[in-house]
Amino acid sequence: MAVFEEISPADFFYRNRDIAGFSSPSRAIYSTLRELIENSLDACEAVRVLPEVRITLRELRPSPTGAFFYSVRVVDNGSGVPGDKIPQAFGQVLFGSKFRLKQTRGTFGLGGTMAILYGQITTEMPAHIVSSTGDRYIHDYELMIDIQKNKPNVLRYKVHTNRDGWHGTLVEFTMEGDYTRAMPKVLDYLKQTAIVNPYADITFVDPKGRLYVFERTIRKLPSPPKETLPHPYGVDAETLYRLIAMTNTKSLSAFLMEHFHRVGKSLAGKVLERANLDPNRSPKTLTPSEVSDLANVMRSFEDFLPPDASCLSPLGEEILEAGIRKELNPEFVFVTKRKPSAYSGYPFIVEVGIAYGGGIPRTGDIVLYRFANRIPLLYDETSDVSWKVIHNLMDWRYYKVNPAEDPLAIIIHLCSTKIPYKTVGKEFLSDRPEIEREILNGVRLAARNLMLYLMRKRRFEIGKKR
Template sequence: MSSIKEKFNQISPSEFFYSNRDLAGFSNPTRSLYTAVREFVENALDACDQKGILPDVYLTIKAVDPDKPDPKPYILTVKDNGPGIDAEHIPLAFGTVLYGSKFGLKQARGMFGLGATMAILYGQITTNKPVTVKSSSDAKIQNQFEILLDIQKNKPVIVKHTTKEVSKTGLTVSICLEGDYSKAGNKIRDYVYETSLITPYASITFDDPKDQKFSHPRFVKEIPPPPTIIRPHPHGIDVERIRRMIVESQFEIPTIDDAMIEKIRKDLGLSVKNFSFTSIMDKAKKKWKTLPRQVRVVISLMSFLKMDFEKLNKIRIEDIDMPNKKLSYWDFGDSQSKSVDMDPESEYYKQLTNTVQGEPLTTFLTKRFQRIGPTTAVKFAEFAKFKPEKRMGTLTNQELVNLSDALQKFEDFMAPDSSCLAPLGAEPLEKGIKKFFNPDFVAVVQRPASAYSGFPFIIEMGIAYGGDIKSGGPHVYRYANRIPLLYDEGSDVVLKVVNDTDWGRYKIKGEPPFIIVSHICSTRIPYKTAGKENVADRQEIERELRLALQFLSRKLSSFMSKRGQAEMAKKRANLYAKYIPMIAEFCTELSGKKKEPNYKKMLETEIASENKKAKEEENQIENN
């Protein structure tokens, strides 16, 4: 975490923002207003999701001066009923670039909370107004901040801080920014509408600059199960990530001072009187499993030094030479350097080895990655031409690169764990489609989890026909991690798959009234741009999309043919009722007869039988 921050601190965030604002979706007042809405709404939804709260999100956009022509300053406010943010974190969270809480590996709408800061920064640059944040995390006190960003220092400047009493948790963020609602309005309304389709458990209200209210109440009462944070899959890893993981797994040799000794004594539960060397070691052995790592390291060192706390206080560890099994220290009492041998058979020796040289490769793999067992780890070591017991701390740069390459190439790893994904679920998706489109036919499917480049993903898709759906379909609603994708549909993989489909084969012709809802869930959506609008055509994703669409198209096709048959039977009945009497009339005069032929009974029987056929087909459709 901290290392990411350091990387970006090299340049000023305003520079970074300016050079990247196109990518982040802040290229012009229209797009910026839309992107800002998205960032805040998505943050609100993510916050609620994480705590299992049914979200109530209120979006308000009001012009500062309604009579001015667009583009002009707008005040954008997003209020949620989420967990809120502790007062102490608020200035940093809203007043610095790249401060966030979403760094774990699991599915979320946004990754680092970067977008929201971008929006705040954009607002400040275009209107020079602070962001207003109201937050309550305890449902008692609400902290209200007005914050400006110090762009040069990447630090928050608190303009105002007040508190008041409240009864609910939640966060309200309000910014003033240059926008163009006359142009962005359609997209924003679409965004809110489509978001509520994929977030049926949320209640979203939008109060627009023209005082129009768009209300999307929740119609599903349960939140889908939240994703779990999981360890990475070896296919989705790079050298930098491995380096960081090694650093995390290694411990510095702790400084042994009074504070440390006090901590050890507490952890071991030793009384003041009882601290001879042997009693310390005995106690440690018994409590080993519960001891924190730092304490274990010190105990291990003590086992070789054979010292009690008093003696330990008078030395400083100089070197732990694992290959030569020598432990050297400076003795303040004698003012000289001394060393002891370490027994490599000792349990304590292993403990120290881990600390100093890192874990062995196989342990590193099984402990730090998902779904790698000891057997696979050994097999991999052989594949990558490393000794299984190779210590991670001793890897050279070249070896790190080799390891990273091998992790990508090794094919015997299990597929990525998908428990970190949070698909919406077939049932809520179907409910949503039914509510939004009132269709004659709907089918949904959730594909089993799959993976590309070590990132798990799940495709959910729905198809609906008829009802309130406009003709000229298929209309495609694209979602990724519960975000609607509205821009740049042309180059999107979902559109590609849809356009490749020969609908005639599925008995869908002309300008059919039908829609497709596609939802891609992944720990990393392969967006083509940082603007998060179109998904790149990864082979694995394309394949899953195709399978999902084929499955649904076949269902639609069978509906269409049943419906076709029912319609035909109805049509036949109508045709008979219309034309046979005419034929009777004409042939009566033609044949010179006075009375019409007695055809009524035949006609009634036939019409009844056709109507019965139609009913049967319709019933079948409903039962399906």
């Protein structure tokens, strides 16, 4: 007889922790550090503060499985978390502040909690969280996660007076891991994070006591992404339903103008005409099939205005080129920032850089660097949409480029209010057609510029010979 049960989302990720990126002791170290660092960078940018992130990883003792127990500690000077929200922010899965339509590194509401959960199941020790938003109090928690209920369990809570007006967050817990195996990827992650976040000061003390310092190279934060309305292109019926349920607008025309990005009276009129709906009707009177028709029209309507980029925070060509030159020391660099586009209602911008020669090694293939919302992606590159573009969709011979012989690197940064990660561990991007097209066009433009450079170079060298 079948036994039916329901499980909490924390229990789901406990049972399937491979899915969240915690598949082995070395991968757990990488995933833990990246989740905490990304939380810290988000928190600093949220309050327009130049980030200072201090990471310490201390080896405690060997673990029974041939790995080690570590103490992880990450401190930042960011927004902090309100005292009453700390238990859920860190002790409940699918709880967070980043479900809004704004570009942030975090998006699922589970990364930080997952790291703490993994630490808990491998060491049975509580997590220590200290945080203040800069007001009069510093909140000091010791907590564990009730995995079956997906609820925090506060073991101890102290409040300190905040004499210096400190703001920020300290997260500290023990976990089993394998830093020796994880080290190359961890250092790679820190290095590439520094490239695309040049305004951040990051320090890392590793288990051997070695200190790594990534000093900021610019003192200016990028312009902050603003929260935005959903873009009408690609909206589905569920989104429409939710907006209709909570709207105060009294007419369909006002409904479209109020709740969608860059929809004015005349555009709203055209959309409603095509959907055969009276612009003056109250949105709450629509039947399910009328909602479905409206969604279908909006998904095929070609004349919406492209999103403006105010909800996005691209690197910009200057920062991207400077980072490429500093790290790769190439002979030739070309960078391009594509115009804003949208998929399924989410605005996005693709930035592409191409680098040739100089310090770039000949590896027999193009070296691919991938970034999403300023996060370096270091795993599963062959499953990523960028890989597909470069290896399956680009015709390099047309550009007189031979990927097997030329020393070539391609850098791709995607920023969006929702990055279409294929995995919970944020390892690679799914091949959404609109995004694939933008990456392809960006790489083609970059390839064309490389081709012109190489032609001039070869002509020059031929000229020299004569």
